[in-house]
Amino acid sequence: MKKALVYIVLLVAWLAPSLVSAQVGTALRASNRTASSQQSPTYNPYNNTDNPDSLQNATPEGIIYDNGEEADSVLRMKVFMFPSSKHEVKIRSIQHPSLDPTGTQMHNPTHRLDGDYKIDLGALGQTAMSLFPKATPFSRSYNTNRGNGIPSPLPGHHTYKYFQTQTPYTLLGYGSSLNKDYQIQIIHSQNIKQRWNMAFLYDLTSRDGQYTNSSVTSHIIDLTTNYYSRDARYQLQAGMSLNRHRQGENGGVQNDTTCWSYNRPIGVPINMYAAQNQWRNFSIDLHQSFNTVRQFAHHRPIVKTFYDTVHTLPAVDSTAHSDTGSTPTIIQYDSIVGYDTLMPHEPHILNTGVLAMDFELARMRRIFADNQADSRFYDPSLLDTTFYYDSTQLWHLATDIYWTNDAYMHHRWANPLVLQVGVRPQYDRLQFAMPGRHINEFNLTAFASADLHIKRMLLHAKAEEASGGRRNGDYHIEGILSVPAGQCSRFRLHASSEAQSPDLLFYHNEGHYSWDVDSYDKIKRQHLNINYDMHRPDSLKGHLRTVETNTSATLLSNNVWFADNMQPVQGDATGLLLQGKFMVHLQFGWFSIRLQEMLQHSSNDDVIRVPLFASKNSLYADATIFGGALHIQTGFDIRYHTRFKADGWNPVLGAFYRQDEQEIGNYLVADFWINLQVKRASIYLKASHFNAPLEELMKLTPSYFSLPHYPLEDFGLYWGITWKFFN
Numbered sequence: 001m002k003k004a005l006v007y008i009v010l011l012v013a014w015l016a017p018s019l020v021s022a023q024v025g026t027a028l029r030a031s032n033r034t035a036s037s038q039q040s041p042t043y044n045p046y047n048n049t050d051n052p053d054s055l056q057n058a059t060p061e062g063i064i065y066d067n068g069e070e071a072d073s074v075l076r077m078k079v080f081m082f083p084s085s086k087h088e089v090k091i092r093s094i095q096h097p098s099l100d101p102t103g104t105q106m107h108n109p110t111h112r113l114d115g116d117y118k119i120d121l122g123a124l125g126q127t128a129m130s131l132f133p134k135a136t137p138f139s140r141s142y143n144t145n146r147g148n149g150i151p152s153p154l155p156g157h158h159t160y161k162y163f164q165t166q167t168p169y170t171l172l173g174y175g176s177s178l179n180k181d182y183q184i185q186i187i188h189s190q191n192i193k194q195r196w197n198m199a200f201l202y203d204l205t206s207r208d209g210q211y212t213n214s215s216v217t218s219h220i221i222d223l224t225t226n227y228y229s230r231d232a233r234y235q236l237q238a239g240m241s242l243n244r245h246r247q248g249e250n251g252g253v254q255n256d257t258t259c260w261s262y263n264r265p266i267g268v269p270i271n272m273y274a275a276q277n278q279w280r281n282f283s284i285d286l287h288q289s290f291n292t293v294r295q296f297a298h299h300r301p302i303v304k305t306f307y308d309t310v311h312t313l314p315a316v317d318s319t320a321h322s323d324t325g326s327t328p329t330i331i332q333y334d335s336i337v338g339y340d341t342l343m344p345h346e347p348h349i350l351n352t353g354v355l356a357m358d359f360e361l362a363r364m365r366r367i368f369a370d371n372q373a374d375s376r377f378y379d380p381s382l383l384d385t386t387f388y389y390d391s392t393q394l395w396h397l398a399t400d401i402y403w404t405n406d407a408y409m410h411h412r413w414a415n416p417l418v419l420q421v422g423v424r425p426q427y428d429r430l431q432f433a434m435p436g437r438h439i440n441e442f443n444l445t446a447f448a449s450a451d452l453h454i455k456r457m458l459l460h461a462k463a464e465e466a467s468g469g470r471r472n473g474d475y476h477i478e479g480i481l482s483v484p485a486g487q488c489s490r491f492r493l494h495a496s497s498e499a500q501s502p503d504l505l506f507y508h509n510e511g512h513y514s515w516d517v518d519s520y521d522k523i524k525r526q527h528l529n530i531n532y533d534m535h536r537p538d539s540l541k542g543h544l545r546t547v548e549t550n551t552s553a554t555l556l557s558n559n560v561w562f563a564d565n566m567q568p569v570q571g572d573a574t575g576l577l578l579q580g581k582f583m584v585h586l587q588f589g590w591f592s593i594r595l596q597e598m599l600q601h602s603s604n605d606d607v608i609r610v611p612l613f614a615s616k617n618s619l620y621a622d623a624t625i626f627g628g629a630l631h632i633q634t635g636f637d638i639r640y641h642t643r644f645k646a647d648g649w650n651p652v653l654g655a656f657y658r659q660d661e662q663e664i665g666n667y668l669v670a671d672f673w674i675n676l677q678v679k680r681a682s683i684y685l686k687a688s689h690f691n692a693p694l695e696e697l698m699k700l701t702p703s704y705f706s707l708p709h710y711p712l713e714d715f716g717l718y719w720g721i722t723w724k725f726f727n
Contacts, residue, residue, distance in 0.1 A: 162237055
């Protein structure tokens with residue numbers, strides 16, 4: 001365990017100047033000695049730790065590779081994963097591949113307990129909507145946040161995963177079901193040079209769907225690379241993402257009451273038989289930063305002097321038959337055994353800091369086609385044919401150029417006042433299906449932030465404002481106060497205020513729906529959130545493992561939504577959204593309980609609509625058997641939310657709209673699952689919505705809908721395997 005921890009600290013030290021710890025370098029080199037060297041003790045020039053800021057041989061070496069066979073628990077610690085983070089010049093979060101079978105399931109990530117509570121169009125991979133919205137000023141539903149992990153086409157929403165590995169890492173995953181669902185997941189990452197990593201990630205989701213014209217095919221390909229210079233002053237992170245998503249659009253069932261009378265879902269009459277949406281997204285992201293403050297002043301050779309007494313043999317005089325005598329000679333040997341690294345002078349808040357640049361280039365396109373345009377989503381007077389086609393394409397180009405004074409290694413000196421200032425020039429070009437119809441827009445956003453550290457307390461402030469183009473005058477201001485509440489817990493107070501232009505351009509099209517995008521006022525939002533979280537490490541005993549609470553109030557003005565006629569409406573009323581979330585993990589030996597309870601209230605349903613109560617729970621047994629050879633987890637997941645008039649889905653528009661015809665909810669969905677961990681292989685089996693056949697046996701009339709006019713799929717059996725390789 002100690003050796004694994006040493007590996008973590010070493011790589012963190014070489015990756016980010018803020019995390020370098022010179023003392024650990026000595027321990028790491030000592031831990032990497034082979035057995036043969038330990039059997040033959042020799043002089044060790046690296047044991048001098050009297051001066052922590054002058055460590056011998058402390059030149060950054062990148063990754064130190066360890067030869068020989070090691071246990072999986074040690075090998076996985078040699079794979080370092082960290083997400084891309086906006087405006088960061090230091091790595092704040094590092095993860096390792098988990099050998100815990102919990103969370104390895106690829107089936108429908110919208111149902112994961114640790115994620116957002118979303119409801120989709122009834123099946124894996126389809127359009128999804130959050131039941132616990134973060135109250136953003138406008139619901140950016142264009143290429144809506146899908147349950148299968150597809151990034152939103154709007155810039156800045158896709159999170160790349162970067163790696164640094166001491167041994168190549170590969171993950172292979174395959175999933176299937178009785179309903180002809182197929183999922184494939186591939187990850188491969190390795191360092192081609194010390195401190196230079198390349199990674200490839202691929203996800204495939206393919207399904208036929210239980211209802212007519214509800215098939216989904218999704219491909220996600222990510223290529224990432226990151227490089228750190230020998231002294232970690234220069235860093236580069238780059239990612240390219242290619243996304244292809246095709247979704248059959250049936251427009252929901254024609255009759256909500258009679259759809260349950262059919263023996264097979266494939267025979268249920270639907271609203272659209274030949275419609276399809278396609279999202280084709282491509283993006284390139286690049287981060288570069290250079291630390292102008294030298295972390296290592298210079299390296300001086302260490303000269304060790306050894307003295308040896310040489311006794312010469314006496315000279316023999318053959319004639320005198322006597323020795324001439326001799327004197328012992330002391331001989332001096334000088335040897336360079338390492339280098340002493342001298343740190344810079346005393347750090348200071350005022351320094352030349354770090355210069356950084358984040359570059360974004362993205363093309364986001366939605367294509368809709370329908371060979372039988374005769375459903376309620378069209379106005380017949382506007383159609384001269386039964387064939388309908390529309391295409392909206394956005395080109396986005398932005399460059400964030402910024403400076404921060406957070407330049408020093410934290411082990412050396414934690415900066416009590418971290419400043420950051422920058423500017424973002426941004427260009428967007430929206431191209432419609434009609435030739436020659438496009439909109440060009442350029443704006444410039446200035447931003448600044450400050451972090452004040454007082455012991456363990458943090459005060460954060462941030463502000464940004466856009467000028468030029470349609471977004472002229474958009475702003476965002478926020479403040480965060482984080483205070484420790486114990487050894488493993490913190491309180492966090494977050495307040496923000498913002499104004500934003502509606503993103504109606506992303507829905508506007510020339511074929512059927514159009515409106516004046518410049519006639520809408522800015523949406524305004526004031527938000528206050530109080531958060532408490534407690535995470536007890538495994539080293540501390542107790543039944544209560546984690547607790548997190550979020551209580552927030554959001555005042556929303558000039559909100560915009562799509563009405564039942566599919567035209568945007570801006571309300572002049574103000575709505576107050578109150579939200580509370582409680583999450584807890586209780587552990588009683590081999591039995592665990594994880595609860596996620598959400599309570600919400602909207603003072604004005606015209607402004608925003610949410611269910612009063614929503615709940616996601618997991619109860620499962622967790623045990624290791626057969627002498628540790630098998631890790632098994634089995635239990636139940638239960639989801640529930642109260643009835644409310646959720647927004648409907650308009651396939652033609654590619655957005656959610658306000659509807660008053662149908663309520664959904666007040667229905668409990670239960671899944672039974674088994675996870676098995678055998679060495680590096682995770683195997684899962686899930687009986688999804690297993691209470692549906694039980695209701696049929698009890699002669700109960702089904703009435704479960706996922707979204708308005710979209711029935712929730714009934715019982716499904718899913719299985720799969722993910723296998724990790726560290727070689």
